[in-house]
Amino acid sequence: MNFQRNDLIGFLKGALNVDVSDVEDDTLLFSTGVIDSFSMIELITYIESTTGPSIPPGDITLENFDSIGRILSYVNSRAA
């Protein structure tokens, strides 16, 4: 499936209570504390549940998950 930006924004806002008004595609989320470990677990669990198989531990990196842009790029590259 094609994971959409709106899906991600909706989850950040609705499930994780993130104020997305100031969040751009390149805003760093985890490394700057916008979301914490608990929320990151929720986010990755959500991505796995909506896009397919488990994400390998080696892929759980800041390069793949620290911003909306990076997450979308990683998730959609997996699906390709």
Next chain:
Amino acid sequence: MTDQVREGVVLFGCPRSGTTLLRRLLDAHPSFAAPGETYALTSAARFLEGERMVDGLEVGVVNGLGFLGFSSDEVVGRLRDLVFSFRREHAASEGKPRWVEKTAVDAFHLATIHRLCADRVQYVCIVRHGLDVVCSMQDWIGKSQAYPSELHRYIRENPRPLHAFARAWVDATNAILDFAESNPEDACLLQYENLVADPNSNLAALFEFLGEDYVAASLSTALTGKDSKGFSDWKSFARSAIEDASVGRWKTVLSRETVMELSEIVNPTLRRIGYEPVVGGGTQDEAQKRRRYEIGLALQKLK
């Protein structure tokens, strides 16, 4: 006594419900001396509270002195005079006519404190969302590295601290709500979220209840002072203005599974106050729990 100005005000709230904020706001008013926690009423309540024996007899100071011919009214009255005299003297030293007593755990002694103070004081009660209280209690206990004695029973009965905090909140909050409903002329009930969202109108109503003029200007200076007398909440001093940043913090601090577990404990009381009941995530099977743990481990490597 209701048509007279009463010298004292007692604040009741579950610990971590905004009682320190409220105390500091009252202390900024020219009529009220509201220092840090004195434990005066807490200790007086502990003094009065006996243990119920199997035959129903309360073993404690009231009945103990009763056998010597001192009536319970006399014991309570003498203790009241002692406690009030300290607070009266301190208020006078501050040049203020009235005093405010707030100690975090007083809500767990509400009935005894009411017996002690009766209608000689006014009562200000504050309630806050249970899961925000639970999160704040976790921070408080972590910082203190100890549980106050009023929480020992909950910790003994609940091996998971968050469950213990939630049950303590339920008991304290229902006691406060029962009290406020039963004593509408003596007690004013505030909700923390309303207070921080609209301090001016909430404080205006509070000061009207207390029979004092609301000095709006005091709001701007109430939290700028670093009143160091007495025990107090370290977090309160980190703020110089009223803010609502901690409202709904539980949504980002507690996992969905934890919220689901706590919902069974807190929802009836949340509904009673008028909050929306909380809904957590669905039940996870063992594979899902393992997967979440694996993700958590992977995330630790990012730090």
